[in-house]
Amino acid sequence: MSSLAPRSLWTLDPSVCFLNHGSFGATPRAVLAAQRGFQERLEAEPVRFFVRELPGLVRGAAAELAAFVDVDPEGLVFVDNATTGVNAVLASLRLPRDAVVLCLSHVYNAVAQSLHRHGGRGGWRVVHVNLPRAPLTETGVLTAFDAALARHKPSLVVVDHIVSAAGVVLPIHELVRRAKATGARVLVDAAHSPGQVPLNVRALGADWVVGNLHKWLFAPKGAAILAVAADQRADLHPTVISHGYRQGLAAEFDFTGTRDVSAWLAAPAGLKFWRSLGGDALMEANQAQARRFRARLVEAVPGAIPACEEAMVGAMAAIVLPPSFGEPSFARALALHDRLFDEFSVEVPVSFLDGALWLRVSAQAYVQDADLERLITALGQINR
Numbered sequence: 001m002s003s004l005a006p007r008s009l010w011t012l013d014p015s016v017c018f019l020n021h022g023s024f025g026a027t028p029r030a031v032l033a034a035q036r037g038f039q040e041r042l043e044a045e046p047v048r049f050f051v052r053e054l055p056g057l058v059r060g061a062a063a064e065l066a067a068f069v070d071v072d073p074e075g076l077v078f079v080d081n082a083t084t085g086v087n088a089v090l091a092s093l094r095l096p097r098d099a100v101v102l103c104l105s106h107v108y109n110a111v112a113q114s115l116h117r118h119g120g121r122g123g124w125r126v127v128h129v130n131l132p133r134a135p136l137t138e139t140g141v142l143t144a145f146d147a148a149l150a151r152h153k154p155s156l157v158v159v160d161h162i163v164s165a166a167g168v169v170l171p172i173h174e175l176v177r178r179a180k181a182t183g184a185r186v187l188v189d190a191a192h193s194p195g196q197v198p199l200n201v202r203a204l205g206a207d208w209v210v211g212n213l214h215k216w217l218f219a220p221k222g223a224a225i226l227a228v229a230a231d232q233r234a235d236l237h238p239t240v241i242s243h244g245y246r247q248g249l250a251a252e253f254d255f256t257g258t259r260d261v262s263a264w265l266a267a268p269a270g271l272k273f274w275r276s277l278g279g280d281a282l283m284e285a286n287q288a289q290a291r292r293f294r295a296r297l298v299e300a301v302p303g304a305i306p307a308c309e310e311a312m313v314g315a316m317a318a319i320v321l322p323p324s325f326g327e328p329s330f331a332r333a334l335a336l337h338d339r340l341f342d343e344f345s346v347e348v349p350v351s352f353l354d355g356a357l358w359l360r361v362s363a364q365a366y367v368q369d370a371d372l373e374r375l376i377t378a379l380g381q382i383n384r
């Protein structure tokens with residue numbers, strides 16, 4: 001099948017078979033042009049831009065994103081990326097020593113490191129909920145989560161909406177509801193959500209939600225949102241303190257020193273591009289492509305195990321590779337990635353997690369069936 005949109009709308013290297021939209025996204029030419037426009041506007045008169053124009057521009061862009069994820073505009077700020085948002089929350093949090101913080105065994109490594117750092121300083125006990133082995137099921141995830149909530153009585157729960165290496169969409173509303181019912185505060189790592197799956201922050205009812213805009217919403221790199229529940233706003237501070245300290249969420253986060261925030265300002269251009277490709281219809285098309293790709297991978301790679309049941313597939317299709325690809329380890333995952341890239345020009349993530357090697361393919365409007373076939377041919381040659 002041909003792609004939904006010509007690849008020439010992006011600046012992607014034509015010699016590479018790019019099946020990893022998920023890690024960093026790919027910013028379209030039109031959005032890069034919008035970003036460049038803001039940079040030129042800044043440099044035309046830097047003082048006028050920073051002092052007079054920027055506050056209104058940032059709030060205007062934030063209001064557009066707030067409407068998109070359904071949250072009141074006063075409760076949404078931009079951060080550079082999901083990692084920065086998570087760090088702001090954890091660094092701001094005051095918990096008693098020995099408080100339990102729960103996260104999932106599939107937690108993204110940067111988030112785990114942030115928990116390690118802030119938890120270490122605060123004397124928190126960070127507990128990982130072991131999710132079942134692949135294929136993950138909603139029931140299996142919820143059962144493991146319930147058992148951990150009952151056993152550990154956490155003060156804070158950090159939960160992914162879409163886990164990274166396995167690319168699986170978790171039943172996030174149910175996870176948040178169950179954690180909140182125990183009295184815990186909940187931080188949702190929705191790094192992959194905006195533009196990949198529907199994200200309704202109000203309905204979610206979490207204390208904090210972080211989401212990248214540069215992945216699936218086509219914003220430039222350095223654009224992410226942090227949505228904050230009304231009762232958490234006064235106590236939340238950015239990782240960098242500047243003039244706006246203690247003057248409210250927007251004043252604190254909108255200016256953290258002189259820097260280029262064109263990625264934030266061009267985020268609405270990313271949203272516009274996403275809508276021009278169909279918006280909800282694009283998410284559905286990507287999901288359909290991911291499901292097709294997954295079925296094809298399972299058929300073409302003997303012994304491959306799908307990451308999850310079909311209902312949990314978003315725009316990424318992952319499989320656990322069979323033992324014929326080698327003893328699972330970080331080094332093996334890296335070597336496999338590098339071979340695919342160096343010998344076959346296929347860009348696809350291979351991760352080591354839970355004692356297994358995971359291979360994840362991203363669907364996207366510029367991806368064609370031929371791209372997947374190139375990966376399958378490469379895997380066949382490596383696995384001879």
Ligand SMILES: Cc1ncc(COP(=O)(O)O)c(C=O)c1O
Nearest residue numbers: 023081082083084108164189191
């Ligand atoms: C689940 C999850 N959380 C957090 C991140 C971190 O995103 P960033 O590097 O943009 O901060 C990622 C990145 O892929 C992710 O997959």
